[in-house]
Amino acid sequence: MNPDEDFYTLSKNVVVRVLADSDLNSTAKMDPHPVIIKVYLKYMTMKNFDEMSKDIIEFLNVNAKHESDGTTLKIFTVLIFDKACNDHSFTKMAARISRRIAEAISRDIKDEKVREKTGEFACGGNLFQKYLLKHLQEEFEKGISCDLPDPKGSTKNNSESSNTVDGSHYWFGLVRLMAELFKVDMLSFEIANTIISKLLDNHTSNKCVESSIVFLQIAGDHLENSSRWRQLGYGSHVEIAIKRYFHTFQSLIDKPDFDPRLRSKLQELVLLRNSSWVKKPE
Structure with a gap:
C-alpha cells in the first residue's frame, strides 16, 4: 500500500497508525503526544501538505x-526543528508548516510563563x-562556538556531502532551516x-564562511530583491548589508592562502x- 494513501485514510485518527506500529507502540503508551507528532511529520509530503497541515x-x-504551559506546542517545536536539522530534504517543508501554524493555531493555546x-x-x-x-537562537549560539574539523582531501562540492564529521550535518541543517524560515x-x-553578520565575524572559521554561503544560496534572492523590505523601510539597510557581505567574500577570495x-x-x-540569484540549468 502506498504510504501516502494509507495515511490519508488515517489522517483524522492518527492514533490508529501509532498503535499499529510495533516500533512506536510501547513509547506511545507512556507519552503519546511526541510519538503522534513524529508520525505526522514522518508522513507529511508536499503532495499531502495542505491536508496534513490542517490535521x-x-x-x-x-x-x-x-x-497552561504550552507543553504540546513545545514538543512540536522541538520535534519539527530537530527533524529539519537532521533531514535536509525536510527543511523547506518545515518552514512552510511553521508559517502555517503561526497563522492558524488557536489563541486558546497559551503559556503563563x-x-x-x-x-x-x-x-x-x-x-x-x-x-x-x-x-533557534540557543542552537545557533551553541553551534557557532564549536568549530568543525575541515575534511581533508575532499573532492565533493556541496555542504552536506563535504562535511561528514560529527555535528556538521545537524549544523548545516540548522543553517538551511534558518534560511528557509527567512524566505517565508x-x-x-x-x-x-x-x-549572517555573526557568521562573517568568524570568517577565519571555514564552517562559518560555508554557512554564510549556504544561507545566501537559499535566501539571497529574498534578502536582496523582496519588495517586503522596501515596504517596511529597510531598503537602504538591505543594500548596505549585501555590500558588506560581498566585500568580505571578495577579501577572502583574494587571500592567497x-x-x-x-x-x-x-x-x-x-x-x-x-545573475540576479537565478541558478543556471545544470
Missing part, C-alpha cells in the same frame, strides 16, 4: 488548548514563534542580518548574485 493544527488545538510586552500571556501563533526563535517571513531582516574549495564556492555565489 496537525487540529491536533495542536485540541490537545494544547487546556494547557511567557508574556508579551503588554503583560498578557503569550498565546497562539505568537507563542509558537517565541518558542521557535528561542530554540518567519524571521525578520534584523534576525537574518544578525545571523584561503581554502581553495571555499574560494570556488564563494566565486559561484558571486556569479549567482550577478
Whole structure:
C-alpha cells in the first residue's frame, strides 16, 4: 500500500497508525503526544501538505488548548526543528508548516510563563514563534562556538556531502532551516542580518564562511530583491548589508592562502548574485 494513501485514510485518527506500529507502540503508551507528532511529520509530503497541515493544527488545538504551559506546542517545536536539522530534504517543508501554524493555531493555546510586552500571556501563533526563535537562537549560539574539523582531501562540492564529521550535518541543517524560515517571513531582516553578520565575524572559521554561503544560496534572492523590505523601510539597510557581505567574500577570495574549495564556492555565489540569484540549468 502506498504510504501516502494509507495515511490519508488515517489522517483524522492518527492514533490508529501509532498503535499499529510495533516500533512506536510501547513509547506511545507512556507519552503519546511526541510519538503522534513524529508520525505526522514522518508522513507529511508536499503532495499531502495542505491536508496534513490542517490535521496537525487540529491536533495542536485540541490537545494544547487546556494547557497552561504550552507543553504540546513545545514538543512540536522541538520535534519539527530537530527533524529539519537532521533531514535536509525536510527543511523547506518545515518552514512552510511553521508559517502555517503561526497563522492558524488557536489563541486558546497559551503559556503563563511567557508574556508579551503588554503583560498578557503569550498565546497562539505568537507563542509558537517565541518558542521557535528561542530554540533557534540557543542552537545557533551553541553551534557557532564549536568549530568543525575541515575534511581533508575532499573532492565533493556541496555542504552536506563535504562535511561528514560529527555535528556538521545537524549544523548545516540548522543553517538551511534558518534560511528557509527567512524566505517565508518567519524571521525578520534584523534576525537574518544578525545571523549572517555573526557568521562573517568568524570568517577565519571555514564552517562559518560555508554557512554564510549556504544561507545566501537559499535566501539571497529574498534578502536582496523582496519588495517586503522596501515596504517596511529597510531598503537602504538591505543594500548596505549585501555590500558588506560581498566585500568580505571578495577579501577572502583574494587571500592567497584561503581554502581553495571555499574560494570556488564563494566565486559561484558571486556569479549567482550577478545573475540576479537565478541558478543556471545544470
